[in-house]
Amino acid sequence: xxxxxxxxxxxxxxxxxxxxxxxxxxxxxxxxxxxxxxxxxxxxxxxxxxxxxxxxxxxxxxxxxxxxxxxxxxxxxxxxxxxxxxxxxxxxxxxxxxxxxxxxxxxxxxxxxxxxxxxxxxxxxxxxxxxxxxxxxxxxxxxxxxxxxxxxxxxxxxxxxxxxxxxxxxxxxxxxxxxxxxxxxxxxxxxxxxxxxxxxxxxxxxxxxxxxxxxxxxxxxxxxxxxxxxxxxxxxxxxxxxxxxxxxxxxxxxxxxxxxxxxxxxxxxxxxxxxxxxxxxxxxxxxxxxxxxxxxxxxxxxxxxxxxxxxxxxxxxxxxxxxxxxxxxxxxxxxxxxxxxxxxxxxxxxxxxxxxxxxxxxxxxxxxxxxxxxxxxxxxxxxxxxxxxxxxx
Numbered sequence: 001x002x003x004x005x006x007x008x009x010x011x012x013x014x015x016x017x018x019x020x021x022x023x024x025x026x027x028x029x030x031x032x033x034x035x036x037x038x039x040x041x042x043x044x045x046x047x048x049x050x051x052x053x054x055x056x057x058x059x060x061x062x063x064x065x066x067x068x069x070x071x072x073x074x075x076x077x078x079x080x081x082x083x084x085x086x087x088x089x090x091x092x093x094x095x096x097x098x099x100x101x102x103x104x105x106x107x108x109x110x111x112x113x114x115x116x117x118x119x120x121x122x123x124x125x126x127x128x129x130x131x132x133x134x135x136x137x138x139x140x141x142x143x144x145x146x147x148x149x150x151x152x153x154x155x156x157x158x159x160x161x162x163x164x165x166x167x168x169x170x171x172x173x174x175x176x177x178x179x180x181x182x183x184x185x186x187x188x189x190x191x192x193x194x195x196x197x198x199x200x201x202x203x204x205x206x207x208x209x210x211x212x213x214x215x216x217x218x219x220x221x222x223x224x225x226x227x228x229x230x231x232x233x234x235x236x237x238x239x240x241x242x243x244x245x246x247x248x249x250x251x252x253x254x255x256x257x258x259x260x261x262x263x264x265x266x267x268x269x270x271x272x273x274x275x276x277x278x279x280x281x282x283x284x285x286x287x288x289x290x291x292x293x294x295x296x297x298x299x300x301x302x303x304x305x306x307x308x309x310x311x312x313x314x315x316x317x318x319x320x321x322x323x324x325x326x327x328x329x330x331x332x333x334x335x336x337x338x339x340x341x342x343x344x345x346x347x348x349x350x351x352x353x354x355x356x357x358x359x360x361x362x363x364x365x366x367x368x369x370x371x372x373x374x375x376x377x378x379x380x381x382x383x384x385x386x387x388x389x390x391x392x393x
Contacts, residue, residue, distance in 0.1 A: 001094065001095050001096075001097060001220075001225055001226070001309075002187075002239050003091050003094045003095050003223055003224075003225065003240045004223065004224050004226060004229050004230055004234070004235075004236055004237070004238065004239045004240075004280065004388045005221055005222070005223060005238040005240070005351065005355050005389070006036075006037040006039065006101075006111070006222045006223065006228075006229060006235060007033040007034060007035070007036035007037025007038070007039065007221070007222040007234075008032075008033055008036055008046040008219070008221050008222075008348075008351060008352040009028075009029045009030065009031065009032025009033035009034070009035070009036055009219065009220045009221075009233075009352070010029060010032065010183055010217075010218070010219040010220075010345075010348070010349055010352040010358070011025055011029055011032070011183070011217060011218050011219070012081075012182065012183045012184075012185075012217070012341035013026050013183060013184065013215045013216065013217035013339060013342060013345075013349075014185060014215065014217065014340075015112075015185060015213070015214075015215065015216070016109075016110050016112045016214055016215070016216055016278040017112065018216070019109065019217065020214035021109060022051070022058065022061075022062065022107050022108065022109035022218070023058075023061045023062050023065055024065075025082075025107050025109070025216065025217060025218035026062030026063075026065075026082075026105055026107035026218045027047070027062060027065040027066055028218065029105060029107065029218035029219050029220040029269040029345075029348075030062070030063065030066050030103065030105050030176075031066060032220070033103070033105075033220040033221055033222050034066075035042070036112065036222075037197045037222045037224075037234060037235070038188070038233075038234060039101065039222060039224075039232065039234070041066050041067035041069065042067065042069060043100060044067075044069070044071060044101055044102065044103045044222070045071055045099035045100065045101050045166060046071055046073075046074075046090070046093050046098075046099045046102045046103070047063050047071060047072070047073045047074070047102070047103040047104075047105065047242075048073075048074045048076055048078040048085075048086035048087075048089045048090050048102070048103070048104050048105070049060070049062060049063065049073060049074070049075050049076060049086060049105050049106070049107075049344075050077070050078070050082035050083040050084075050085060050086035050104070050105070050106035050107075050344040050345075050348070051075070051076075051077065051106065051107050051108055051343070051344035052079060052080070052082055052108060052337050052343040052344050053108060053109070053110060053111070053343070054108075054109070054344075056075065057073075057075060058075065058107075059073050059074070059075040059076075059105070060073050060075075062105060062107060062350050063103075063105070064079060064316035066282075068186045069103050073132055074086075074121060074150075075087065076089065076344075077318070077344075078292070078379045078381075078383045079343065079379030079380055079381045079383070080293065080341070080343050080346060080377070080378060080379040080380070081291075081307075081377045081378055081379030081383045081384060081385050082343060082344040082347065082348060082379065083104075083106030083107060083219065083343075083344050083345055083347025083348040083349070083350075083351075083377065084346075084347025084348070084350070084351075084375065084377035084385035084387065085245065085347070085379075085383060086104040086105065086106055086347070086348070086384060087104045087221060087223075087243075087347055087351055087385070088243060088245050088252045088350060088385050088387075088388065089104070090102040090103065090104040091223055091240055091243055093223075093337045094224065094225050096221050097225075100224060100225040100227065100228040100337045101222065101223075101224045101228055102222075102223045102224075103220065103221075103222055103223075104220065104221050104222075104223065104343040104348060104350065104351075105218065105219075105220040105221075105383045106218065106219055106220070106344040106346070106347060106349075107217070107218035107219075107342065107344050107345050108215075108216060108217065108218075108342035108343045108345050109195040109342075110214040110215060110342060110343070111214065111227070112214060112389060116359065121369070123182045125231055125271075125381050126144070126293045126381055127144065128217050128253055129139055129144075129148065129253075129261060129304040129380060129381070129382075130144055132253050132256065132261060133147050133148055133151060133258065134147075135256075136151065136256060136258055136261075136346050137151045137189070137258065142201070142202065145293075145380075146201065146202065146206070146211060146257070146261050146294075148261060148380065149207045149211075149262055149293060149294035149297050149373060150202045150206045150294065150296060151258040151261070151262075152208065152258040152259045152261065152262040152296055152297065153167060153205060153263075153294065153295075153296025153297075153299070153300070154202075154205050154258070154302055154315075155257065155259050156259060156296070156300060157205075157300065159311070160311040160313075160314070161314075162299070162313070163314065164204065164205070165192060165196065166299065166317050166318070167195075167206070167210050167296055167299060167316045168192045168196045168207070168210070168295070169192050169317050169318070169336075169375070170210075170292070170295040170298050170299060170322070171190065171195045171209050171210050171295045171337055172189075172190050172191055172192045172194070173317075173322060173330075173331075174191045174292065174295075174331060174334050174335045174338040175188065175190040175322050175334070175337075175338050176189055176323075177323070177331060177332050177333065177334045177335070177338065177365065178333070178334025178335075178338030179334075180332075180363075180364040180365045181332075181333050181334050181338075181339060181365060183333075183339065184333065184338050184339040185213065185215050185217075185338070185339065185340035186213070186332040186334070186338045186339075186340070187334075187338070189253075190209060191283060193364070194209075195207055195209045195210065201327045204265045205342040205372045206294070206295075206296070208339075209362050210294055210296065210337075211293075211294050211337075212292065212294065212335075212336040212337050212340070212341040213340060213341070214340045214341070215340030215341050216342050217340060217342035217345045218342070218345050218384040219345045219348035219349040219351070219352050220348055220356070221348055221352070222291040223240075226239075229235045230270060232277075235359075237358060237359050237391055237392065238355050238358045238359060238385060238389055238390070239282075239389070239390055240388070240389060240390075241277075241372070241389060241390040242274040242275075242277035242278040242387075242388045243274065243385070243386070243387045243388070244269075244270040244271075244273035244275075244277070244385070244386050245270065245273050245383060245384065245385045245386075246265075246266045246269045246270040246273075246383070246384050246391055247382060247383050247384075248263075248265070248266065248382045250264060252263055252265060252266075252382070255348050259300055260284045261304040262281040262297060262300065262378075263304075263378045263380065263382055263384055264300060264303075264304050266378065266382060266383070266384035267304030267305060267376060267378065267384050267386070268303060268304050268306075269384075270376075270385065270386040271304065271305050271306060271374075271376070272384045273386075274386045274387070274388050275306070276349065278388050280372065280388070281306070282305060282306040282307050283327075284372055285307075285328060285372050285373070286328075286329070286357075286367055286369065286370040286371055286372050286373065287328070287332060287354065287357050287367040287372075287373045287374075288305070288307075288326075288328055288329070288330045288331070288332060288373070288374045288375075288376070289330075289331055289332075289333060289335070289350035289353050289354055289373075289375050289376070290305065290331060290335070290374075290376040291336065291346075291376050291377050291378040292331055292335040292336050293337075293378075294337075295337060295339060297378070297379065298330070298331070298335070298337075299314070299317065300313070300324065301376060301378075302316055302317075302330075303336045305374065305386075307321075307322075307327070307328055308321075311390050321351065324367070329367045332353065332357065332362065332365040332367060333349070333350075333353040333365065346377060347375075347377040347385065350377060351375060352388070353365075353387075353391070354373040354375055354389050356390075357370045357373055358370055358371070358373055358389055358390070358391030358392075359391065360391075368393060371391050371392060372389070372390055372391075373388070373389040373390075373391070374386065374387070374388055374389075375387040375388075375389070
């Protein structure tokens with residue numbers, strides 16, 4: 001069954017302490033999505049709410065502000081892929097015929113600083129990731145998220161000769177794209193030199209702008225069946241052509257490879273399933289929103305998505321094939337690096353951007369002639385969700 005993106009909504013992202021509370025942000029995003037679709041909340045049959053740092057049933061707290069209609073509400077926590085996991089579940093509900101109109105919403109009200117463990121009196125879900133990472137790169141006072149992705153970038157540098165300047169070029173590209181996005185938290189353009197000369201947080205491996213900031217925000221999408229859209233006269237421009245979710249296999253740890261620790265295999269397997277299901281290849285993709293929590297992860301993900309061969313990501317960046325005028329426009333929104341990364345909202349913010357691109361209404365960010373859009377959202381612990389959207393009525 002064809003699943004359509006009937007409506008999307010997103011609020012401007014903000015720094016911690018500068019946003020409304022999570023319930024107000026989530027409500028605002030839902031109302032925007034409903035307005036965009038031209039649908040009343042009473043038509044929604046199920047809802048899935050993605051968030052990470054919040055108490056149980058936060059989804060109900062958010063959705064009840066819009067309406068209390070007794071529908072099933074499922075709270076989703078899959079780390080940084082929570083929003084796209086909510087989207088995955090909503091798509092399954094519509095595709096299976098269980099429901100015809102389903103809401104996916106993601107939100108996050110974050111604290112300043114690096115991500116950390118909330119429950120210190122029990123085993124960490126990332127315990128094995130921490131153990132292997134510390135064994136591979138050594139104990140240090142760096143935050144674990146930085147050690148994961150910085151360690152992966154360092155491995156790429158050692159294996160393929162990738163230069164630090166290449167990661168700086170990715171960060172500079174993100175800033176140029178975000179300058180066109182009024183919903184982005186950081187809109188100031190940075191040059192490669194600006195990124196290279198910024199505060200060093202891991203000598204030879206990373207400067208501060210190469211890491212995405214903690215951010216607050218919300219986004220939502222309304223998914224409907226083709227029959228529902230036809231009956232109600234809804235926009236049928238954008239549909240989900242294929243989607244896949246993967247989790248870790250033993251090689252994530254057994255390979256003793258930092259690039260695998262941060263989900264390279266999850267990405268490869270998920271995108272392979274999507275390409276096969278849709279009978280397309282990376283060369284067919286026009287625009288991409290991928291999980292650039294660190295500039296290092298964006299580069300690694302180019303290879304995971306098959307945009308280039310293993311070890312060829314630096315050439316892709318240097319040739320300008322990751323931006324306007326090149327082979328692929330990656331993260332026209334500014335990505336996590338500039339738009340911001342409110343964990344539960346990120347996957348649905350990516351959906352928002354790609355929906356606008358395929359409708360042809362992304363204004364200054366518009367990728368000319370975009371017809372196929374690829375979304376990649378990663379959560380360590382772990383899960384990767386890859387979604388292929390197709391435009392055209």
